[in-house]
Amino acid sequence: EQKVPTGRGRRRLGVMGGTFDPIHHGHLVAASEVAAHFHLDEVIFVPTGQPWQKSHKQVSPAEDRYLMTVIATASNPQFSVSRSDIDRGGPTYTIDTLRDLRTVHGDADLFFITGADALSQILTWRDAEELFSLSHFIGVTRPGHLLTDDGLPKGGVSLVEVPALAISSTDCRARVAQGEPVWYLVPDGVVRYIDKRQLYRGE
Numbered sequence: 405e406q407k408v409p410t411g412r413g414r415r416r417l418g419v420m421g422g423t424f425d426p427i428h429h430g431h432l433v434a435a436s437e438v439a440a441h442f443h444l445d446e447v448i449f450v451p452t453g454q455p456w457q458k459s460h461k462q463v464s465p466a467e468d469r470y471l472m473t474v475i476a477t478a479s480n481p482q483f484s485v486s487r488s489d490i491d492r493g494g495p496t497y498t499i500d501t502l503r504d505l506r507t508v509h510g511d512a513d514l515f516f517i518t519g520a521d522a523l524s525q526i527l528t529w530r531d532a533e534e535l536f537s538l539s540h541f542i543g544v545t546r547p548g549h550l551l552t553d554d555g556l557p558k559g560g561v562s563l564v565e566v567p568a569l570a571i572s573s574t575d576c577r578a579r580v581a582q583g584e585p586v587w588y589l590v591p592d593g594v595v596r597y598i599d600k601r602q603l604y605r606g607e
């Protein structure tokens with residue numbers, strides 16, 4: 405059981421940011437595991453606007469990524485989806501995501517969940533020092549990436565081992581483009597939605 409310094413009796417909100425193009429079971433397991441380990445009341449999934457790291461690539465329309473995230477999380481009463489980054493428009497910076505959530509949920513402690521690959525990039529994010537004053541960070545294991553808090557503020561980050569799912573959105577998109585299945589890599593409803601909207605066909 406993990407102990408992190410937070411206010412007594414305050415709501416504990418996980419924040420799972422991502423492009424979710426498409427959302428897959430790696431994202432969902434990470435959120436579920438962290439919610440259990442850290443006794444979170446809720447995990448809010450926040451699909452990005454046009455992400456600055458990926459602005460050179462084609463990213464699916466925000467509404468498609470938002471709806472896939474809603475479909476994937478709808479059955480879990482602890483999961484919800486925020487339109488904050490999508491509605492703000494433009495590139496997403498995590499600092500803005502956290503400021504917005506702080507405003508809406510002033511009474512809550514925030515726990516930002518990130519995979520090992522994203523955690524290792526965190527010092528390159530906008531306003532890196534301020535990030536740690538707005539939220540605790542939780543890094544989770546991801547196959548193919550080293551999970552370390554080297555160089556990150558002491559006490560600002562916790563590391564958690566989660567079941568290893570070697571799934572990436574990049575691989576899911578490539579599979580669809582090649583006519584290979586994504587069943588059981590993404591939730592059933594997301595398979596159906598990708599098919600219905602003909603996503604990832606021309607890649």
Ligand code: ATP
Pocket residue numbers: 421422423424425429430431434517518519520521522523544545546547569570571572573574575
């Ligand atoms: P892409 O291949 O397009 O970058 P992705 O699979 O990395 O997609 P993102 O939306 O970029 O998915 O990731 C959102 C967050 O989820 C990041 O913090 C990332 O590290 C984490 N994450 C993604 N896949 C996994 C996984 N299989 N296990 C653990 N964490 C993951």
Ligand code: MG
Pocket residue numbers: none
């Ligand atoms: Mg990624």
